[in-house]
Amino acid sequence: MRATFDYSPFYRASVGFDRLLDLLDSAASQPASNGYPPYNIEKSGESAWKIVMAVAGFSEAELAITQTENELAVSGRTQQAADAKPQYLYRGIAGRYFERRFQLADHVKVVGAGLANGLLTIELAREVPEEKKPRAIPIGAARGALTH
Numbered sequence: 664m665r666a667t668f669d670y671s672p673f674y675r676a677s678v679g680f681d682r683l684l685d686l687l688d689s690a691a692s693q694p695a696s697n698g699y700p701p702y703n704i705e706k707s708g709e710s711a712w713k714i715v716m717a718v719a720g721f722s723e724a725e726l727a728i729t730q731t732e733n734e735l736a737v738s739g740r741t742q743q744a745a746d747a748k749p750q751y752l753y754r755g756i757a758g759r760y761f762e763r764r765f766q767l768a769d770h771v772k773v774v775g776a777g778l779a780n781g782l783l784t785i786e787l788a789r790e791v792p793e794e795k796k797p798r799a800i801p802i803g804a805a806r807g808a809l810t811h
Contacts, residue, residue: 686766699761710789719781720758726783730773738762
């Protein structure tokens with residue numbers, strides 16, 4: 664049984680946090696994932712992160728990474744030729760279709776990805792545009808009131 668949360672008290676007492684509250688609501692309503700493929704999220708700098716996924720058995724051509732707005736989707740689908748299907752005595756390497764989605768904070772972008780030794784590494788960095796960075800506001804002399 665899944666608990667539901669009422670975020671209306673937060674909406675009444677805050678301004679501009681709609682996206683955060685919607686994100687919490689979305690996360691609470693998502694079904695539990697099956698845990699495949701396993702992954703780590705590492706902090707690699709002040710504004711940089713890495714997602715490392717264990718994707719044994721997948722080639723670069725069988726993996727797809729897509730970023731839309733504040734969501735990162737990683738999917739994989741093995742492509743075996745029909746005549747090359749092996750006969751397994753035991754199959755411990757899954758190699759099945761998967762899709763993982765990650766919610767990204769504002770201005771977080773994928774800056775690189777690589778596949779080595781069965782690990783897919785996706786590098787992320789926060790790149791705040793110049794117009795969004797804090798700026799000093801000069802204080803000038805008081806101006807007279809507007810007259811009509």
